[in-house]
Amino acid sequence: MADIEFVSDAEIYRRVIQAEVPQARRFLWLATADLKDLHVAHGRHMIPFLGVLSSLCEQGVAIRLLHAKEPGPNFRRDFDRYANLVTDMERILCPRVHFKSVIVDGRLAYTGSANLTGAGMGAKSPHRRNFEAGIITTEASLVQQIMDQYDRVWMGAYCDDCGRQRHCPDQIADVGPRRHHRADRSR
Numbered sequence: 013m014a015d016i017e018f019v020s021d022a023e024i025y026r027r028v029i030q031a032e033v034p035q036a037r038r039f040l041w042l043a044t045a046d047l048k049d050l051h052v053a054h055g056r057h058m059i060p061f062l063g064v065l066s067s068l069c070e071q072g073v074a075i076r077l078l079h080a081k082e083p084g085p086n087f088r089r090d091f092d093r094y095a096n097l098v099t100d101m102e103r104i105l106c107p108r109v110h111f112k113s114v115i116v117d118g119r120l121a122y123t124g125s126a127n128l129t130g131a132g133m134g135a136k137s138p139h140r141r142n143f144e145a146g147i148i149t150t151e152a153s154l155v156q157q158i159m160d161q162y163d164r165v166w167m168g169a170y171c172d173d174c175g176r177q178r179h180c181p182d183q184i185a186d187v188g189p190r191r192h193h194r195a196d197r198s199r
Contacts, residue, residue: 015151020144025133027148028114028122039074041115041162044128047079049086066094075101078166080109106165107179113158121158122148
């Protein structure tokens with residue numbers, strides 16, 4: 013892989029979701045505006061992407077999920093199938109998040125237009141997926157910049173002056189030292 017590569021459509025699914033996410037060993041950070049029931053190939057079957065995340069949690073990978081709105085009922089149903097995600101995956105809902113990122117172990121990052129959905133990540137059929145584009149990079153300074161943007165939102169750097177606080181269920185700035193809270197809103 014070159015230091016920086018352009019990816020689009022189904023290539024995002026193949027290169028990021030299928031090839032890189034399962035390789036996470038220390039941490040995985042995911043940011044998306046929209047969150048739906050993404051399914052991924054697992055052998056000859058399709059499984060919920062949440063199953064991949066559950067497996068990573070079982071291996072000790074620290075997972076953060078930053079998203080802008082509550083997921084739909086299919087995602088919630090799948091989420092309930094993986095009880096360890098409630099306690100082992102950190103999740104923050106911030107209605108201002110519109111950037112999309114996948115960061116694997118601080119060594120690789122994807123950033124682009126694709127939401128964490130089947131249509132966005134290119135997992136759906138060619139006639140049903142969105143037209144998406146982004147970059148994958150292993151270039152250390154660019155990966156760091158993507159991580160810095162994510163971390164500023166995660167740590168509540170914008171919360172005190174945010175004009176959307178009344179729409180924000182997590183109020184990150186108000187949690188004090190416990191800024192990283194678990195996914196306790198699965199139902």
